[in-house]
Amino acid sequence: MITMCSSSGLLSAILLGYFLRLLQLLSTCLAFSLVASVGTWMGAVSNWSVFIWCFCFLVTLIILIIEFCGLQSRFPFSWYNFLITYACYAALLCISASIVYPITYIWFFPHGRSQDHAIAATAFSCIASVAYASEVAWARTWVWLGVITGYMVTVPGLLKGLETFVAGVIFAFIIDSHLYMHQPALVWCVAVYSICFLLAASALLLNWCDCDNRLPIAFPTFLLGLTLLSVLLYTSALVLWPLYQFDEQFGGQPKRSSCNDGLIYSLCTWDQQLAVAILTAINLLIYVVDLVFLAHMVFSRTEDQLRGSQFPLLYKS
Incomplete structure (x- = not known):
């Protein structure tokens, strides 16, 4: 019975991890696509925000590919520690972009398509922040249950x-x-x-x-x-x-x-x-x-x- 519970718990953890990464992938992709589509990608702050969304999208995509192909064991370091570390930094980066980008740009755009796209990009950036933070919280939960271990969740x-x-x-x-x-x-x-x-x-x-x-x-x-x-x-x-x-x-x-x-x-x-x-x-x-x-x-x-x-x-x- 214990073995069945632990196996079902591990399966639930894996499925939840895939769902969160797909949400991260979709939200970061939409964030930088909305900014780039209407020419609001200009200036140092906008460049930094777009870089954050593109970087998080690319790394999350690579992680999904590695996990689908089962290549985690090929790396000479703790894969779970890497995932937790990346999720922590990605959450902080997306939060910073969600704060800095609208403060610097949204209120200065005239009402219209550019402002709407900037607001939507900020909303998807917030969704990405929640998704990455949820992955950290998810990892802490499974550490408490003894399913995974990692220094970054302490x-x-x-x-x-x-x-x-x-x-x-x-x-x-x-x-x-x-x-x-x-x-x-x-x-x-x-x-x-x-x-x-x-x-x-x-x-x-x-x-x-x-x-x-x-x-x-x-x-x-x-x-x-x-x-x-x-x-x-x-x-x-x-x-x-x-x-x-x-x-x-x-x-x-x-x-x-x-x-x-x-x-x-x-x-x-x-x-x-x-x-x-x-x-x-x-x-x-x-x-x-x-x-x-x-x-x-x-x-x-x-x-x-x-x-x-x-x-x-x-x-x-």
Whole structure:
């Protein structure tokens, strides 16, 4: 009876996964098709949104082909970890496109076909976001049931993915070097964002390639050290970036300068500086939550090991 239940549960999980991926495929395809069909694909923000939808469509299509052909076992890494990692990043990417694209474009289009297509593309982007987020929730459910395993469906894994995503958004805002090259303190902030991104990405890659058990220390302890270092680095960036960008005594600009009216394709410099400051605070908060969770995990495990090592002594006495 247990075997039959587990088999039916696994079959249901596979069918639900196929349904979600087909929904992801359809919604992302319609999103970029609607934008491209009426000539609303213009400017940096629109290019970024279309790239997100095309990228998610292409990767999801490749995943479906691999699963239909049964080629998962040919890859030298955990296939489920890859699927969960991709679903997490795709959900975040589609959510960002669903927010940034309508704010930047819809309200500036005149009423008509272009605006209708932009609204429809945003709606399908939201559907894709829900579909990818549902896949993550689906994966967490089956981890609890013991059907599949994966680091990315745990709280530390999701937080690590969120940390790298926020860092990627920060990189998008600081792509213009004139924002920071005039001050060594701001260059240090950019170095902080890069170092912390590489640390978090390396932790994800170690687990994705099943190399976490080859470390000389336990993987949670290793993550705790990386996260503590990242918290200290991000704290310095949270102090220095607003200080040198918005304080006149340090050459900053406390007030927003006027930008061109009309259809906005790029943010003002002051807006970019403010966005980086806000994202720095958000990512620091995520790192602090990650640090607290990892510290609780490591110290709880240490206490359990100490209690286990004391049992033989008690029995000997």
